[in-house]
Amino acid sequence: MQAIILAAGMGKRLHELTKNNTKCMVKVNGVPLIERTLKILDKKKLSRIVIVVGYKKQGLIEFVKNLDVRTPVVFVENDDFDKTNNIYSLLLAKKYLQKEDTLLLESDIIFEEAAIDLLLDDPRSTLALVDKFASWMDGTCLELDAEDSIVEFIPGKYLRFEEKENYYKTVNIYKFGKTFASDVYVPFLEAYFKAMGVNEYYESVIKLIAMLEHCEMKAKRLTGQKWYEIDDIQDLDIASSIFEESMEKKYELITSRYGGYWRYPTLLDFCYLVNPYFPTEKMVRELKSNFELLLLQYPSGMQVNSLLAAKNFGINQEHIVIGNGAAELIKYFMETLDGTLGIITPTFEEYRHRYKVNIVEFAIDSKDFRYTANDIINFFDKKEINHLVIINPDNPSGNYIPHVDILMLINWAKAKSINIIIDESFVDFANEINNTLITENILSIYENLYVVKSISKSYGIPGLRLGVLASSNKKMIAKLKKDVAIWNINSFAEFFMQIFEKYKNEYAKSLEQLRISRKELINSLKQLEKIDVFPSEANYVLCEIHENTSQRVATELLRDNILIKDVAPKIKNGKQYIRVAVRTREENRHLIESLRKMF
Known part of the structure; x- marks a missing residue:
């Protein structure tokens, strides 16, 4: 068995990174792609490794020669690398391709050793390594039957994305049996090259052969082994996190992305907090059916979207402003305030981040971080504060203040002339229902009551970025509407608001499902040793870890492709805490x- 690596290309899409180096010299976590590949192959007792070089070949050749690789390495030079595609590179290596069984690889692939072992351990002589198609992938795809035969070979430009569930992506790693290469592949390669010219791809030849009635080549499906194709700097960024060996560093790299986890299709996200039971499949289908229309047209301006939000919450449109997520509204609102801000800690930190001076903290020091409305009043009653922020339920504790006590707080704040900001982003998940403050009756109690709600979280649509801020202070609402951009939400978000009302019953059912899932999750967590589980009325649960660190728990779960939140750095009391979202049962x-x- 030998290996052939195609490494002649220029890698133009990597821009500055390939200005002075060929593509396979690009480093992932400090290690060049070619070095990683050669060290894996060097363990497999191959007779030789053939590398087809071209762009910046001398630097690559010198680098490889200086590596500690025991397997003989042979270089084939493609001096026309800038005028040809990889069909020509492989044609230059055809004499080697016919000598013995061959592993054929492209040089811009990063993969773990187990992927190569999967091919070598399979007794079948000729295999194309494939993986289930995911949203980050592009290029050639396959459709397979139950016997791993290739039913259809689909170039990237002809992909039918509505059928993506049936697709497998070629990893661009193959195993060719000697007989297959000599008697089938090379003759087809030569004929195709003669007919089509130098600007074609060797995969096109594989496609022709795969369509023959009796084709020796089969697909070998990956079973979770890691790989990534490096075409641009975004790919390099993703690959750096996937192939980071330090789990602590990997956890840091992934969590610092703050989302975009569709690029990690096997990752189970227990970190970010959304309703897993909404929107319903029917609502998603309605959104999909209008996709092209929404993509190609502008959304309405603030006036129309405020009207939509007012309709859904049943309040005056002059009392509500809609935002590109609650975070946008928090930023603009907090920037309008001055004086002293009262906050409760530990809590959601965005309000503190947007108001950096004159802060009075009520630090909750009870074991389970419970507190009541009376606790808040007793602490702040003698303090000189101008504004008070309350997150209800609180994050990360899940502490919930009942509706009647929240009304008491509002009246206390009114008597003290304190602006009171209540973030009820998670209030719909509480066991108490009909508890929203976004009603005309409640808003009218106090002009300087401001209610913030993240629609993204409660309604399970974080990708649409929706939030609202409501108040009977028309002057403040009007100012916020002027401060944000006129098109601050997109057409998809607007359409969601437009159709939501007819799905209200399904939304209520989703909340009931969430409460059942939360109860079951809390009971299951309580059965584990060395974990204290705190009560929660949100869609997340805070736990204290004993005889371990929260960092280690978070990083070890990441080995199982589970992402949770390590909140010990946030709470900062010397103890170890994790927060886990409530997902489906x-x-x-x-x-x-x-x-x-x-444990």
């Missing part, structure tokens, strides 16, 4: 099983 059971193994 099946997903919650998966989390519990991983935790059970750990």
Whole structure:
């Protein structure tokens, strides 16, 4: 068995990174792609490794010669690398391709050793390594039958994305049997090259062969082994996190992205807090059916979208402003304030981040971070504060103040002339229903009551970025509407608001499902040793970890592709805490099983 690596290309899409180096010299976590590949192949007792070089070939050749690689390395030079595609590179290596069984690889792939072992351990002589198609992938795809035969070979430009569930992506790593290469592939390669010219791809030849009635080549499906194709700097960024060996560093790299986890299709996200039971499939279908219309047209301006929000919450449109997520509204609102701000800690930190001076903290020091409305009043009653922020339920504790007590707080704040900002982003998940403050009756109690709500979280649509701020202070609402951009939400978000009312019953049912899932998750967590589980009325649960660190728990779960929140750095009391989101009952059971193994 030998290996052939195609490494002649220029890698133009990597721009400055390939200005003075060929593509396979690009480093992932400090290690060049070619070095990583050669060190894996060097363990496989191959007879030789053939590298087809071209662009910046001398630097690559010198680098490889200086590596500690015992397997003989042969270089084939493609001096026309700037005028040809990889069909020509492989044609230059055809004499080697016909000598013995061959692993054929492209040089811009990063992969773990287990992927190569999967090919070598399979007794079938000729295989194309494939993976289930995911949203980050592009290029050639396959459709397979139950016997791993290739039913259809689909170039990237002809992909039918509505059928993506049936697709497998070629990893661009192949195993060719000697007989297949000599008697089938090379003759086809030569004929195709003669007919089509130098600007074609060797995969096109594989496609022709795969369509033959009797084709020796089969697909070998990956079973979770990691790989990534590096075409641009975004790919390099993703690959750096996927192939980071330090789990602590990997956890840091992934969490610092703050989302975009569709690029990690196997990752189970227990970190970010959304409703897993909404929107319903029917609502998603309605959104999909209008996709092209919404994509190609401008959204309405603030006036229309405020009207939509007012309709959905049943209040005056002069009393509500809609935002590109609650975070946008928090930023603009907090920037309008001056004086002293009262906050409760630990809590959601965006308000503190947007108001950096004159802060009075009520630090909750009870073991489970419970506090009541009376506790808040007793602490702040003698303090000189101008504004008070309350998150209800609080984050990360899940502490909930009942509706009647929140009304008491509002009246206390009114008597003290304190602006009171209540963030009810998670209030819909509480066991108490009909508890929103966004009603005309409640807003009219006090002009300087401001209610913030993240629609993204409650309604399970974080990708649409929606939030609202409501108040009977028309002057403040008008100012915020002027401060934000006129088109601050997109057409998809607007359409969601437009159609939401007819799905209100389904939304209520989703909240009931969430409460059931939360109860089951809390009960399951309580059965684990060395964990204290705190009560919660949000869609997340805070836990204290004993005889371990929260960092280690978070990083070990990441080995199982589970992402949770390490909140010990946020709470900063010397103890160890994790926060886990409430997901579907099946997903919650998966989390519990991983935790059970750990403890």
